[in-house]
Amino acid sequence: MIIRALADAARHLDVPLDGYQVKATPWALTLSPAGRAVSLVPLELTGADGKATPIRQAVPKVTRTVNVAPQLACDTGVYAIGMARPPAAGSDRYDWAAPGARDIECHAAWTQMARDWAASLAEPDDGVQALLAWLDSGRLGLADVMPEADADRRALAIGNVAIYAQGDPGPLHLRPSAVAFWQAHVNAAKSHHRGPCSSCGRESALVDTFPTGVPKRLVPGAGQATVALTSANFATSSRDLKITQLANARICAACALGGVAALTALADDRNHSWTGDDARTVWWLRSGAAPSIFSLLDAPPPAEDVRRIFDQVRAGAPLDGLASLDDEYYALTFSGRGPRLIVRSWVDTTLGEAALSLAAYFDDSAVARIGQPERQWQPLWKIAKSAGTRRTKSGTVLEEAPHGAHDALLRAALTGSSPAQGLLACATARSRAEIGLAADEPHAWRDREHARACLVRLILNRSPQWKGRPPVPGPTLDPDNHDPAYLCGRLFAEYEGLQRSALGSDVNATITDRVYGKAMVSPLMVYPSLDRLGKAHLRKLRTSGKEGAAAAIDRRVTSLVASIGPIPAALDVSGQARWMLGYYQQRAASAARAHAAKEAKEASAAAGLPPEPGDTTEQQITSPTQTRNQP
Numbered sequence: 168m169i170i171r172a173l174a175d176a177a178r179h180l181d182v183p184l185d186g187y188q189v190k191a192t193p194w195a196l197t198l199s200p201a202g203r204a205v206s207l208v209p210l211e212l213t214g215a216d217g218k219a220t221p222i223r224q225a226v227p228k229v230t231r232t233v234n235v236a237p238q239l240a241c242d243t244g245v246y247a248i249g250m251a252r253p254p255a256a257g258s259d260r261y262d263w264a265a266p267g268a269r270d271i272e273c274h275a276a277w278t279q280m281a282r283d284w285a286a287s288l289a290e291p292d293d294g295v296q297a298l299l300a301w302l303d304s305g306r307l308g309l310a311d312v313m314p315e316a317d318a319d320r321r322a323l324a325i326g327n328v329a330i331y332a333q334g335d336p337g338p339l340h341l342r343p344s345a346v347a348f349w350q351a352h353v354n355a356a357k358s359h360h361r362g363p364c365s366s367c368g369r370e371s372a373l374v375d376t377f378p379t380g381v382p383k384r385l386v387p388g389a390g391q392a393t394v395a396l397t398s399a400n401f402a403t404s405s406r407d408l409k410i411t412q413l414a415n416a417r418i419c420a421a422c423a424l425g426g427v428a429a430l431t432a433l434a435d436d437r438n439h440s441w442t443g444d445d446a447r448t449v450w451w452l453r454s455g456a457a458p459s460i461f462s463l464l465d466a467p468p469p470a471e472d473v474r475r476i477f478d479q480v481r482a483g484a485p486l487d488g489l490a491s492l493d494d495e496y497y498a499l500t501f502s503g504r505g506p507r508l509i510v511r512s513w514v515d516t517t518l519g520e521a522a523l524s525l526a527a528y529f530d531d532s533a534v535a536r537i538g539q540p541e542r543q544w545q546p547l548w549k550i551a552k553s554a555g556t557r558r559t560k561s562g563t564v565l566e567e568a569p570h571g572a573h574d575a576l577l578r579a580a581l582t583g584s585s586p587a588q589g590l591l592a593c594a595t596a597r598s599r600a601e602i603g604l605a606a607d608e609p610h611a612w613r614d615r616e617h618a619r620a621c622l623v624r625l626i627l628n629r630s631p632q633w634k635g636r637p638p639v640p641g642p643t644l645d646p647d648n649h650d651p652a653y654l655c656g657r658l659f660a661e662y663e664g665l666q667r668s669a670l671g672s673d674v675n676a677t678i679t680d681r682v683y684g685k686a687m688v689s690p691l692m693v694y695p696s697l698d699r700l701g702k703a704h705l706r707k708l709r710t711s712g713k714e715g716a717a718a719a720i721d722r723r724v725t726s727l728v729a730s731i732g733p734i735p736a737a738l739d740v741s742g743q744a745r746w747m748l749g750y751y752q753q754r755a756a757s758a759a760r761a762h763a764a765k766e767a768k769e770a771s772a773a774a775g776l777p778p779e780p781g782d783t784t785e786q787q788i789t790s791p792t793q794t795r796n797q798p
C-alpha cells in the first residue's frame with residue numbers, strides 16, 4: 168500500500184527527522200550501566216582558530232511559552248537534571264541544588280516522559296535502563312560531576328544536555344526507539360485513537376490528519392502553502408482506481424511522518440518525478456535503487472540506443488544502479504485540490520514488469536522523424552502537449568496538454584495501458600489546425616507533428632483488436648500496408664511533393680495550405696481536384712525538361728491510386744489517424760530519398776563523375792509551404 172511503500176522509501180532517503188531541530192547542545196552527561204553519573208562535560212568543537220563552539224545536533228523540538236513541555240532524553244539542566252533555574256540577574260547568589268516549585272514540575276514531567284519511553288520499548292535497552300536507574304536513585308553521582316564554576320552551572324541550567332550511556336557514542340535521544348516515541352508524542356494531540364497501524368502493524372497512536380504536508384510547489388493544483396495528506400483521502404481515492412488493501416487506512420504517526428517526508432523528497436528529485444500540467448508522478452524502488460531507464464521517457468536517445476537498452480531488459484540483464492528486476496516498483500500520481508492531496512493513480516509492480524512495459528511503450532510509439540530517421544520519439548511531456556492547444560500570448564508560446572494526457576501517457580509507459588481514445592481525436596484535430604505552422608514556424612511544426620505521430624501510433628497500436636482491423640504501420644514508411652486511409656495520406660504527400668517540384672516557390676497557397684484538413688477527413692471530396700492539379704503539374708515538369716522526375720512521380724502516384732481502390736468518402740477518427748501517419752511517413756521517406764540523392768550527387772561530383780540521372784523531385788526537404796510567396 169502507498170503509505171507503507173513511502174515509509175519504506177524514507178529509510179533510503181536522506182530526509183530530515185520530523186519533530187526535531189538542529190540546535191547547540193553544549194553539555195554531555197554520561198551514565199554508567201548501573202545508573203551513576205560518570206561525567207558532565209562541555210560538548211565542544213575546537214576550530215582552527217582555537218575557539219571552542221558547542222556541538223550542534225538534532226534535538227526534540229518543542230515550543231515553550233508558559234507551559235511545561237519536556238524534550239525526550241535531551242533537555243536543559245532544569246528539565247533533565249533537576250537543577251534550579253538561575254536568577255535573572257547574574258550577580259545574585261545561585262544554588263543549583265535548590266529548585267523552585269516550577270523547576271520541580273519541569274523535571275518531574277521530563278522524568279515521566281523518560282519512563283513512558285522505557286515502557287513503550289518492546290525490548291529492554293541498556294541505555295534507557297541506566298537513565299531510569301539514575302533517576303530512581305535520586306541522580307546518583309550528580310554532585311560529583313557538577314561543574315565547579317558558577318558561570319558554567321548557570322549555563323548548564325539553561326543549555327541542552329544530551330545523555331550518553333557509557334561506551335556508546337550516540338546520545339539516547341537519537342536512538343530509533345526514541346525518535347519513534349518522540350514523533351508519536353508530537354502527534355498524539357492530532358490522534359483520536361490507538362490501534363494497529365495498517366502500514367507497520369505496530370499498536371500505536373493513529374493519525375487522522377497527517378502531521379506535516381507536502382510543499383505547494385511540488386503539488387500541481389494545490390491551493391495552500393502546504394498540502395495535507397489524510398488517511399481518508401488515500402482510502403476514498405482508491406475506490407475508482409483499483410487500489411487494493413486500502414479500504415480503511417489506519418496510520419501511525421511514525422509511518423505518516425516517514426511517508427510525507429519520502430513523498431516530499433521524491434517529488435523534489437528530478438530523477439524520481441515527472442510533472443504533467445495537472446499532476447505529478449513519483450516513482451521509487453523498494454530497495455532504494457535508481458536505475459536510469461525511467462529518465463528515457465523525458466529524454467529519449469537515438470533509436471539504436473533505446474533498442475539496445477531494451478534488448479538487455481528483455482534478456483533479463485540487471486539494470487544500471489545494480490537494480491534487480493525482481494525489485495518492487497512503485498509509482499504514485501497525485502495532484503492538489505485546495506488544501507488536500509488527491510491520489511490519481513497508483514502503480515505497484517516489479518521493476519522487471521515496469522521495464523518491459525517501458526520497452527513496449529517505446530516499440531508502440533516509435534515514428535522516424537522527418538529528416539532525422541534515428542530520432543523516433545519525443546519527450547513524453549511534449550507528446551502530451553502536442554495533442555493540446557498552442558497559442559501565442561504577448562510573444563510567449565503557450566502549449567497545454569489535454570486534461571489528464573500526461574498522466575495517461577505515463578501509465579501507458581509504466582503499465583502498458585492504452586491512453587484514452589479521445590486523445591486520438593485531439594491529435595488529429597490539432598494536426599489539421601496546425602498545418603499552417605509548417606510554413607510559418609517550421610521548427611515548431613516539425614516538433615509537434617512528430618510528437619503527434621508518436622502519440623497516434625501508440626494509441627492505434629493499443630486500440631482494441633478486432634477481425635479486419637487495419638494494420639498499424641511500423642515506425643518507418645510501411646510499403647506493405649494496404650490500408651486505404653494510410654495510402655490516402657501517402658498519396659496526399661506525393662501530390663504535395665509534385666506541386667513543389669513543378670512550381671517551386673512560385674505558388675501562393677499550396678494544396679497543403681488549402682485542403683490538408685479536408686483530405687484527411689473526406690479524401691473523396693478533394694481527390695478529383697488533386698488528380699486534375701497533379702496532371703497539370705506533371706505536364707509542367709515534363710515541359711521544363713524534368714521528364715525523369717515526372718515519370719518517377721507518376722509511377723508512384725499511379726501505383727498508390729491502384730492500391731487504394733475506391734477512394735474513401737469519409738474517414739473516422741482512427742482512419743484520420745492512419746491517414747496522418749501515411750502523410751507523415753511518406754514525407755519522411757521522400758526527405759530521406761532526397762537526402763540520399765543529394766549525397767550521391769555530391770559523391771559523384773567529388774569523384775569527378777557526371778551526375779547520374781535520377782529522381783530529383785525531393786531536393787528540398789524543408790516544409791512544403793515554407794517558401795511560398797505572400798499574397
Ligand SMILES: [Zn+2]
Pocket residue numbers: 364365366367368369418419420421422423
Ligand atoms: Zn506505522
